Amino acid sequence: MRPEPRLKAYLLGLILLLIASPLAPCASALTQDEFETVMIGETKIIMRQTDEYGNQASIFAIMLAGHGQQRPDEAHCAHVAEHTVFRNPEKDEDALGDWVVKANSSSTPDWLLYNGWTGVDHTQFEITVPGEQIPEALERLLWGLFPEKIDKTAYDKEINSRLKSELQYMTTNELATPFHAFNEHFYQGTPYCQNLFSVPVTQVKPEKVSEFMAREYSSSRLVIVLAGNFDQEAALAALQNSVSRVPIEPRPAPPKVNLSLPPVAAVELTAVKHPLLMLGIGSDRVKPEDVGLISTAMRIALGRLASQPPDGFTASPSLLSLLRNSQSQGLLVSYEPKERLAAEQLEDQAESLSPAAKEVLHDLAVAGPTREEVAPFLQEYDMEAGFQENTPRTLIAAFLRGRQEIPGIDDLSLQGITEEKLAAALQNAVARYEGSLQYTVLAVMPGKTPILAIAVGIGLAIVIIAAFVVLRRRMAARAGTP
Numbered sequence: 001m002r003p004e005p006r007l008k009a010y011l012l013g014l015i016l017l018l019i020a021s022p023l024a025p026c027a028s029a030l031t032q033d034e035f036e037t038v039m040i041g042e043t044k045i046i047m048r049q050t051d052e053y054g055n056q057a058s059i060f061a062i063m064l065a066g067h068g069q070q071r072p073d074e075a076h077c078a079h080v081a082e083h084t085v086f087r088n089p090e091k092d093e094d095a096l097g098d099w100v101v102k103a104n105s106s107s108t109p110d111w112l113l114y115n116g117w118t119g120v121d122h123t124q125f126e127i128t129v130p131g132e133q134i135p136e137a138l139e140r141l142l143w144g145l146f147p148e149k150i151d152k153t154a155y156d157k158e159i160n161s162r163l164k165s166e167l168q169y170m171t172t173n174e175l176a177t178p179f180h181a182f183n184e185h186f187y188q189g190t191p192y193c194q195n196l197f198s199v200p201v202t203q204v205k206p207e208k209v210s211e212f213m214a215r216e217y218s219s220s221r222l223v224i225v226l227a228g229n230f231d232q233e234a235a236l237a238a239l240q241n242s243v244s245r246v247p248i249e250p251r252p253a254p255p256k257v258n259l260s261l262p263p264v265a266a267v268e269l270t271a272v273k274h275p276l277l278m279l280g281i282g283s284d285r286v287k288p289e290d291v292g293l294i295s296t297a298m299r300i301a302l303g304r305l306a307s308q309p310p311d312g313f314t315a316s317p318s319l320l321s322l323l324r325n326s327q328s329q330g331l332l333v334s335y336e337p338k339e340r341l342a343a344e345q346l347e348d349q350a351e352s353l354s355p356a357a358k359e360v361l362h363d364l365a366v367a368g369p370t371r372e373e374v375a376p377f378l379q380e381y382d383m384e385a386g387f388q389e390n391t392p393r394t395l396i397a398a399f400l401r402g403r404q405e406i407p408g409i410d411d412l413s414l415q416g417i418t419e420e421k422l423a424a425a426l427q428n429a430v431a432r433y434e435g436s437l438q439y440t441v442l443a444v445m446p447g448k449t450p451i452l453a454i455a456v457g458i459g460l461a462i463v464i465i466a467a468f469v470v471l472r473r474r475m476a477a478r479a480g481t482p
Helices: 003-019 077-087 096-103 131-145 152-159 162-172 176-186 206-216 232-243 288-307 343-366 371-378 393-405 419-436 458-479
Strands: 036-040 043-049 056-063 114-118 123-130 222-228 264-269 276-283 313-315 321-324 329-337 438-446
Touching: 036 232, 043 232, 043 393, 056 131, 056 393, 077 096, 077 114, 077 123, 077 131, 077 152, 077 162, 077 206, 096 114, 096 123, 096 131, 123 131, 123 393, 131 222, 131 232, 152 162, 152 206, 162 176, 176 264, 176 276, 176 329, 176 438, 222 232, 222 393, 276 288, 276 343, 288 313, 288 321, 288 329, 288 343, 288 371, 288 419, 329 343, 343 419, 343 438, 371 419
Parallel strands: 043 222, 264 438
Antiparallel strands: 036 043, 056 123, 056 222, 114 123, 276 329, 276 438, 313 329, 321 329
């Protein structure tokens, strides 16, 4: 694929990630009951055989290993491993991605026929082919996930083209850069910190990627969702043969995460043209049974915070997000100043954001959400509307079922619940966790250097800048220059 389609693939992955944590009500076009679940060894297979989409079929595979399983010296390895699955010619001369394109005769863009996404708790793989090709697609997918070796020529080509341009987008785009910088700030000191900015992806060696995949990929961490017109017996037979040859260990093991958020921090980013104040709220104490309630409450809080920006600011609609994973729940809301502000003014606003956000959460804990805030969650919501028009319907179906297997995505069961009961349940959940919530503000300033350097706090950054300015003036005066 050319770099441009690969960036489209990156954006599609981001869209799917956001769909997995929508700000709208949770519902899907296909219910869990429409899929059959079987186990092959310790691999979960979830299937829906139907001819309503013609002869097409899709695979949505989840490997329960991502950035959170990387060791300190393995920056980018989870992401590079995702690409390796598609680009490493393991079975024959054709890599998995090339084979998928050849197997299709449709006009669907290549980047919609196969794609991947690397998260903190998982890596997902999407494949769409004619239904009769599903058994071979599954075999090739397993070969890609568990390679005997990594072809260096193919590896170098991928890492210096698609991967390089993709990482460049993530660390230089005006919207992607502050989002990823905030994530590194929010998850600093935890296994979820990706170190995107500190290590060039071109320095990642294939030996490191191979070690990561051999250590973290296993059949017990694999979930495969199939949807479309395919032969179930042939698909299961192909999986039985493939899964039997790969290791069962290690079993799923979420990383231990302890958030330690500084109240205020600052960063300079060359990709950013205007200052931003990025407010984050999170908790690492949410019990599994409360994830759905807290996530829903965070959506409501995010809506309030976005609609009530501080004076002189507007909410940035492209930088609003829920922060969901297996070990923490939270939100991100970003604000842009309407006019140019002095550093002191930006500092004052940054320091005022967290107290204002605490009032919003406290009000939810004391008074609960309004009926207007709760009602949309009880209405049917067509999640298919969030996909691009030419996205294969089989892929949409597989994804909407597969998202339920993604760690940290636990939607509420709303069957038979009333607005009053839901409001009370959300209020009680916020009241229980209000004390464990942590608040942080990252001030993002346009920078002149490409180095990411998060300061201890805005106050310290201002002192350093002021001292530098004074020093330069004194040196200029001594030299007799203006």
